[in-house]
Amino acid sequence: MSLLLGIDYGGSFIKAGAVDSVTGQLVGELVAVPTPLGATLEGSRVAVQALALQFPDCTGPVGLAFPSVVRHGVTHTAAHISPDWIDANAVLWLSEALGRPGYVLNDADAAGLAEVRFGAGRGQLGKVMMVTFGTGIGTALFLDGVLWPNTELGHLHVGAEEAEIQASARTRAQLNLDWPAWCARVNAVLLEYHRLLWPDLFIVGGGVSERWEEFQGLLTPNLKVVPASLRQSAGVVGAALYAFEQSAH
Ligand code: BGC
Numbered sequence: 233m234s235l236l237l238g239i240d241y242g243g244s245f246i247k248a249g250a251v252d253s254v255t256g257q258l259v260g261e262l263v264a265v266p267t268p269l270g271a272t273l274e275g276s277r278v279a280v281q282a283l284a285l286q287f288p289d290c291t292g293p294v295g296l297a298f299p300s301v302v303r304h305g306v307t308h309t310a311a312h313i314s315p316d317w318i319d320a321n322a323v324l325w326l327s328e329a330l331g332r333p334g335y336v337l338n339d340a341d342a343a344g345l346a347e348v349r350f351g352a353g354r355g356q357l358g359k360v361m362m363v364t365f366g367t368g369i370g371t372a373l374f375l376d377g378v379l380w381p382n383t384e385l386g387h388l389h390v391g392a393e394e395a396e397i398q399a400s401a402r403t404r405a406q407l408n409l410d411w412p413a414w415c416a417r418v419n420a421v422l423l424e425y426h427r428l429l430w431p432d433l434f435i436v437g438g439g440v441s442e443r444w445e446e447f448q449g450l451l452t453p454n455l456k457v458v459p460a461s462l463r464q465s466a467g468v469v470g471a472a473l474y475a476f477e478q479s480a481h
Contacts, residue, residue, distance in 0.1 A: 234252070234253045234254060234476065235250050235251070235252060235253075235259060235289055235290050235292075236250070236251050236290060236292055236293060236294070236295065236472040236475055236476055237249075237250060237251075237284060237287050237290035237292075237294045237295070237472065237475075238250075238251045238294075238295045238296075238297070238342075238467075238468035238469055238471035238472030238473075238475070239280060239283060239284075239294065239295065239296045239297065239468065240296075240297045240339060240342065240343075240467030240468045240471060241267070241271075241276070241296060241297060241298045241299060241339065242267060242299070242339070242367065242439075242467075243267060243299065243312050243366060243367025243368070243402065244266065244267055244367065245264040245265065245266060245267060246264065246265055246266075246267055246276075246279050246280065246283060247262050247263070247264045247464070247465075247467070247468055248262065248280075248283040248284070248286065248287065248468060249261070249262045249287075249465060249468040249469070250287050250290050250472075251468065251469050251472035251473070253472055253473060253475075253476035255350070256346060256349055256350030256351075256469055256473060257350075258462075258465045262464065262465055262468060263286045263287075265279050265282055265283055266279075267279070270314050271312070271313035271314050271317075272314045272316055273314065273316045273317070273320065273325060277325065277329045280296070280326065280329055281329055281330065291332070292332070292333075292475075292479070293332060293333040293334065293335060293475040293476070293478075293479040294330055294332060294333070294334045294335070294475055295334075295335050295336075295337070295342070295470075295472045295473070295474045295475030295476075296322070296326050296334060296335070296337075296471055297337060297338070297339040297341075297342030297343070297467040297470060297471040297474075298322060298336050298338065298339055299311065299313060299338075299339045299367070299368065300313065300317055300322075300338065301338060301382045301384060302322065302336050302337050302338050302381075302382065303381075303382065305321060305322055305323030305324070305336055306319060306320065306322065306323075307319070307320050307322045309384075311368055311396075312367045312368055322336040323335065323336050333475075333479060334475075335471075335474055335475040335478045335479065337381070337470075337471065337474050338370070338372070338381060338382055339364070339370055339467050340362055340363075340364045340370025340371050340372045340383075340386075340437075341372045341379055341381050341382070341470070342466070342467045342470030342471045342474060343362055343364050343370070343372065343437045343438075343460065343462075343466035343467045344360070344362030344373075344374060344379065344435070344437075344466075344470065345372070345379060345470040345473055345474060346462050346465075346466045346467070346469035346470035346473060347360075347362055347435050347437065347460050347461065347462060347466055348360060348362075348374050348377055348379075349377075349473060350462065350469065351435075351460060351461040351462045351466065352433075352435045352458045352459065352460055352461040353374065353377075353433060353435055356377075356432065356433055357377075357432075358375070358376065358431075358432040358433075359373065359374070359429065359430065359431040359432050359433075360373075360431060360432065360433045360435065361373055361374075361425060361429065361431035361433070361434050361435070362374075362434075362435045362437060362460070363421075363422070363425070363434060363435070363436055363437070364436075364438040364467075365399070365400055365401045365404075365418070365436065365437070365438040365439075365440045365441070366400065366401050366402070366438040366439055366440075367400060367401070367402045368386050368396040368400050368402075369386030369395050369396035369399065369421070370386055370438075371383045371384065371385040371386060371425075373429070373431070385425060386400070388424070388425075390420055390421050390424045395421045395424070398417045398420070399414065399417035399418050399421045401438055401439060401440040403417075404440070411446060411447045411450055412450055414447070415447055415450035416450075418451065419451060419452040422434060422451070422452065422455055422457065423452060423454070423455070426455055432456065433456050433457075433458065434455060434456065434457040434458070435457075435458055435459070435460055436457060436458070436459050437460035437463075438460075439464060441459045441460045441464075442463055442464060444459040
């Protein structure tokens with residue numbers, strides 16, 4: 233068994249866990265620390281170092297799921313984090329912070345990777361779209377299990393505003409939307425994604441997916457939508473899987 237550390241950088245918490253990279257199982261509990269104020273490079277370094285110390289058995293490469301466009305280890309956007317991350321070499325930052333090889337990918341891509349390999353999208357051919365509802369909306373697209381990275385469709389305008397401004401979990405909390413009001417917004421977003429991309433299956437993830445039973449009956453019956461089966465751990469698992477696969481190249 234190869235135990236790898238996966239880290240998922242969220243708007244409120246940074247979560248970490250040890251992942252069996254062969255089975256995709258989380259081994260032990262997730263550990264979380266609050267996301268540092270402003271999500272700066274320096275504050276984030278201290279946070280990931282503190283998390284890594286909790287996993288002394290994970291000595292190999294580390295994967296980080298990050299809320300930004302990530303190409304070749306460089307973060308290019310900063311929707312809910314410090315602008316310092318724009319064009320930052322995140323792979324170098326992570327590797328230097330933890331003193332071992334680090335690998336970085338977009339957070340929704342990481343969650344989708346975990347779900348497609350080991351969760352709700354396992355064995356699903358055709359187009360699968362992961363949609364995560366958190367501080368923003370993250371999206372990941374797969375064709376026959378292969379990822380098209382950095383789709384950023386949370387920023388697609390649906391009607392007058394960006395999808396994530398209307399329907400993220402943060403918006404639900406800020407506007408105190410009840411389930412029917414929030415699901416009406418989510419349905420508009422999913423139907424627009426479907427109108428443009430025609431996925432065979434949507435997987436809904438993010439913290440709110442823990443409460444799937446409370447809102448699933450309010451989602452449009454016209455689409456095939458399932459919850460992330462790895463729920464809160466999808467980003468952590470996907471980050472570790474990515475580190476495993478990249479380090480084997
Ligand atoms: C960011 C994406 C991210 C998503 C979910 C968006 O605001 O632009 O990169 O995947 O939030 O965290």
